[in-house]
Amino acid sequence: MQRDGSNRSIWQDHAGPTYPAVSGGHYEVLIIGGGITGLTAALRLQERGKSCVVVDAHQIGFGTTGGTSAHLNTVLDTPYTEIIKQHGKDRAREVLQSARDAMAHIADNVNRYAISCDYTPCSGFLYATDDAERDELINIEGAIRELGIACEKVEEIPLPAGNTYAIKFAEQAHFHPTRYLLGLLDAYVKLGGHVIEGALVQEVTDEDHQLRVKVAGGETLSAGAVIYATHTTPGIQLMNFRVAPYRSYIQVWELAEHESYPHDLVYDMKEPFHYFRTVQQDGKFYLMVGGQDHKTAHHDNEQHNFFELEAFIKDIYSVKEKRYQWSSQFYESQDKLPFIGYYPGKSHQRELIATGFGGNGMIFGTLSGLMLTDLILTGDCRYRELYLPTRIGPLSGVRDLVVENVDVVKRFISDRFSLQKVEGLAELGRGEGRILKYDGNRIGVFKSEEGKIYAVDPVCRHAACIVKWNNTERSWDCPCHGARYGVDGVLLNGPSVAPLEKWDLETNERQSPEERTSVENTGKE
Structure with a gap:
């Protein structure tokens, strides 16, 4: 099983089946993202007779589910003292009960589908x-x-x-997350559910009361409802600024x-x-x-x-x-509770989101699957008001939101001015990546252990922040909203919907994102 980083996790040793790329079609519900949120929702909807498709930009389990510690908690990472302070005791009791519901659902799935996942x-x-x-x-x-x-x-x-x-x-409790995920996947497919891998969703539009879902390469699917099970939604949206x-x-x-x-x-x-x-x-x-x-x-x-x-x-x-x-x-939300429900700012209620799980992704991802399926099936769900994406948080939550976005603004400014001072840095070591200045242009350069050079434009394709080299996962990471790219600029995590542009160091020109070949080192170091 592949993951969104170069370091291998213990959960990746269990490979699942592969699925075809986009072939078009219409579905009652289209779920973007093949992690625990997406597959929990997909299985539950399929159990209730809905025709569903799970669409993943890479592979099932590629994202956070394959890198979690897989703790299952009712005592959450955010202490209940903080939840009570920000939301009151009644809301804190609801948070606890919602975590209990999620844990009960995981245990029920393990028993019902005989999932061998060390639960x-x-x-x-x-x-x-x-x-x-x-x-x-x-x-x-x-x-x-x-x-x-x-x-x-x-x-x-x-x-x-x-x-x-x-x-x-x-x-x-604790469990093996990818074995559990593959158990959900197996049950979902056996019930007639569809899966499409290698399909990056770039845009969702509302046309004649149907949602048109455009993926990279020009293919389009349609759906009655869309669930964004991707932490962040594609493109520049309000929700990008409400989670960090x-x-x-x-x-x-x-x-x-x-x-x-x-x-x-x-x-x-x-x-x-x-x-x-x-x-x-x-x-x-x-x-x-x-x-x-x-x-x-x-x-x-x-x-x-x-x-x-x-x-x-x-x-x-x-x-x-x-x-x-x-x-x-x-992703942490501004007030320490997830956002789960209808996509804010839409003129309809056919797009749904789940984000801001903090360090409790297995619990809140499962809870999101329960809540979002109920919203699709009945128009309502338990805990709807508690996790409402449009909620106005307490004063401390607003303060945290301001602090996060002041930081984003600082990155917009400081990154650009500091880059003007970069002349050519010291020679790049093998296995190292840096932002360099090259013939008056800034470029992100990575040199592999074999001496192969990968050069990209370090401007994030989401909101134009400057990406930073992550020297352990070997990725270009955006400090503003968390988009991540591979050494050659390929998109690993949203909210961007496009890869980084590449530089051809021989012609000193940018290459279009479609030209995904790497520039070979000529041996001159």
């Missing part, structure tokens, strides 16, 4: 290591208890890490023989926090640890985050071997 109910632990963290954790403990999750103070945690205070809580892209880093370790693996979910109280779980592969246990979260393309050296994570884990455990490491992208 394991478990407890969760939160621990503090100093007095400030302890005080914050005590407040979180009070909120968890008040909302009705069984919770207790404990002296020991399932990690060999010291703590000043720790709690244990119920109603958590972040990256998180994960490593998988084989521990020394005398060490024991935690069979529950564990989190510390650092900022950003770390998260732990155990995974199984070929009958062996491994430790998965993640953290080091930051805004996409807002870190000088992404590889450094892996070094930091490795140092952190080696300070706690004796390790034998690192088996995997990768990073993945998620």
Whole structure:
């Protein structure tokens, strides 16, 4: 299974079937995106007799679902103290119940379709290591208890890490995300569902009460309703400015023989926090640890985050071997709750979106599948007002939105002015990418280990921000809205709907996006 980064995740070792490119046609519902949101919705709609097609720009599981830590939580990444502060206790209780509904739906799918995905109910632990963290954790403990999750103070945690205070809580779980995804896919196809891979959706228009869906290459499909299960919608839209892209880093370790693996979910109280779980592969246990979260393309050296994570884990455990490491992208909303429902600003209610899941994509992706299918089937759904995309958030949410967009404006300005100072940087090392100035033009250049040169125009095709080189996933990442491109400019993640333009270094001219061949190094270095 392929993924949107060069680092391989532990979940990619299970390949699914392949599907054809676009062949036209009309469907009652067209779902853009083949991750957990899209396939949860597609299966549920197909179960209820709707004719559906899942359209993915790459392959099923290519995006965040293939890079998640696959924690299933009712105690979410955003503490309930923060949710209560921003939205009140009644809304916080609704958030908890919606997470419970999502977890119940996952368990039901696992049982109904006999999906072998290592689904394991478990407890969760939160621990503090100093007095400030302890005080914050005590407040979180009070909120968890008040909302009705069984919770207790404990002296020991399932990690060999010291703590000043720790709690244990119920109603958590974990699973193998791509096996689960392929189980949904198999059930969906057996019910008559359609899948189209390698089809980048570029535009959706409303014509004569039908939605016309244009994909790259000029093909067009039509549908009665469209679900955007892609985190961000294509093109420049209001929703691009109501969520912000972040990256998180994960490593998988084989521990020394005398060490024991935690069979529950564990989190510390650092900022950003770390998260732990155990995974199984070929009958062996491994430790998965993640953290080091930051805004996409807002870190000088992404590889450094892996070094930091490795140092952190080696300070706690004796390790034998690192088996995997990768990073993945998620989106935070302005008020810490997802946006799920009808696409804002449309004159109809036939386009639906789901975004802003934070670090709880498996839960909120599943919840989105439930809510969006109910909206299509009945015109209403539970939690509609709670996750309404057009909601006006609390004052703190508005403040966060302003801060995020001030940052975007700063990137528009500072990137351009700083680039004017770049003359030709030091010689590019193999396996390295940089923004260079070339004959008066800025170019993004990557040199492979074999000496092959890839040159692109670093202006993002979404909102014209300047992309930044990600030195661990080997991609050009946009710091404004999270669009990501491969070394040769191919589009990896939206909201852009086009690849980066390329530079021909021999002619000093831009190539059209359709000319996707790479420029060969002549050997002059």
